[in-house]
Amino acid sequence: MNVRDNLEALLSLQEIDSALDTAKRKYAALDKGLQVRQEYESAKGVLGSAEQLVKQTEMELKDAQLECKGVVDRHKLEYAKLYSGKVTGSRELQDLQAEVEMLERNSHKLKEKVDDLARQLENQRSRALELRQDATRAGNALRRHLEGFNKIAAILRDEAATLSASRAEAAAKTPSDLLGRYELLRTARGGVAIVMMQEGEVCSGCRMRLSASLKQRVNACTDIVLCENCERIICPQPK
Numbered sequence: 001m002n003v004r005d006n007l008e009a010l011l012s013l014q015e016i017d018s019a020l021d022t023a024k025r026k027y028a029a030l031d032k033g034l035q036v037r038q039e040y041e042s043a044k045g046v047l048g049s050a051e052q053l054v055k056q057t058e059m060e061l062k063d064a065q066l067e068c069k070g071v072v073d074r075h076k077l078e079y080a081k082l083y084s085g086k087v088t089g090s091r092e093l094q095d096l097q098a099e100v101e102m103l104e105r106n107s108h109k110l111k112e113k114v115d116d117l118a119r120q121l122e123n124q125r126s127r128a129l130e131l132r133q134d135a136t137r138a139g140n141a142l143r144r145h146l147e148g149f150n151k152i153a154a155i156l157r158d159e160a161a162t163l164s165a166s167r168a169e170a171a172a173k174t175p176s177d178l179l180g181r182y183e184l185l186r187t188a189r190g191g192v193a194i195v196m197m198q199e200g201e202v203c204s205g206c207r208m209r210l211s212a213s214l215k216q217r218v219n220a221c222t223d224i225v226l227c228e229n230c231e232r233i234i235c236p237q238p239k
C-alpha cells in the first residue's frame with residue numbers, strides 16, 4: 001500500500017470515528033427523564049400522604065360513631081329509667097336526672113364530632129382524588145417520555161453498532177503502526193487526527209496556511225506529513 005492509499009484509509013477511518021463520536025454525544029445529550037421522573041415520584045409521595053390521611057380520618061370517624069352510639073344508647077336507657085316510675089327516692093332521682101343531662105350533653109358533643117369528621121373526610125377524599133389524577137398524569141408523562149427516549153436511544157445504538165462494524169473493517173485495512181499513531185493523535189487532538197488540505201494550502205483542522213515546503217510534501221505523498229500548527233496528519237485533496 002502506498003502512502004496515498006494509507007492516508008485515504010485513515011481518512012475513512014476518521015470519518016467513521018467522527019460519526020461514532022457524534023452518535024455518542026447525541027446519546028449523552030438525550031434527556032433521560034430525570035425531571036419527569038422526579039415530578040412523578042413527588043406526585044406519588046403527595047398522593048400517598050393524602051391517602052394516609054383519609055385512612056386515619058376514616059378510623060377516627062368510625063371510633064367517634066361507635067362512641068356516640070354507646071352514649072346515645074346509654075342515654076336512652078337512663079332516660080327510660082328516669083320516667084319508668086321504678087326509681088322513687090328523691091336523691092336517686094336527682095342523680096339519675098343529672099346523669100341523663102350529662103349523657104345528653106355528651107351525645108350532642110359526639111354528634112358534632114362525627115359530623116365534623118365526616119365533613120373532613122369528604123374534603124380529604126376529594127383532595128386525594130385530585131392528587132390521584134395528578135399522579136396518573138405524571139405517570140403518563142413519564143411513560144411517554146421513556147417511550148420517546150427508548151426509541152431514539154435504540155436508533156443511536158443501532159447507528160453506533162453499524163459504525164463500529166465498519167470501523168473494524170476500516171481499521172483492518174490500515175497498517176498497524178499508522179493506526180497506532182492515528183489513535184494517539186486522535187486522543188491528543190480532540191478526536192480528529194487526520195484532516196484534508198483545503199484550497200490547495202490550508203489545514204482544515206486549524207485553518208492555518210501551510211508553508212510552501214509542507215504543501216509540496218503533502219502533494220508528493222511520499223511520507224506522512226503533520227501540520228506545523230495543529231500537528232494533525234494532512235491528507236492531500238483527492239485527485
Ligand SMILES: [Zn+2]
Pocket residue numbers: 203204205206207208227228229230231232
Ligand atoms: Zn493544522
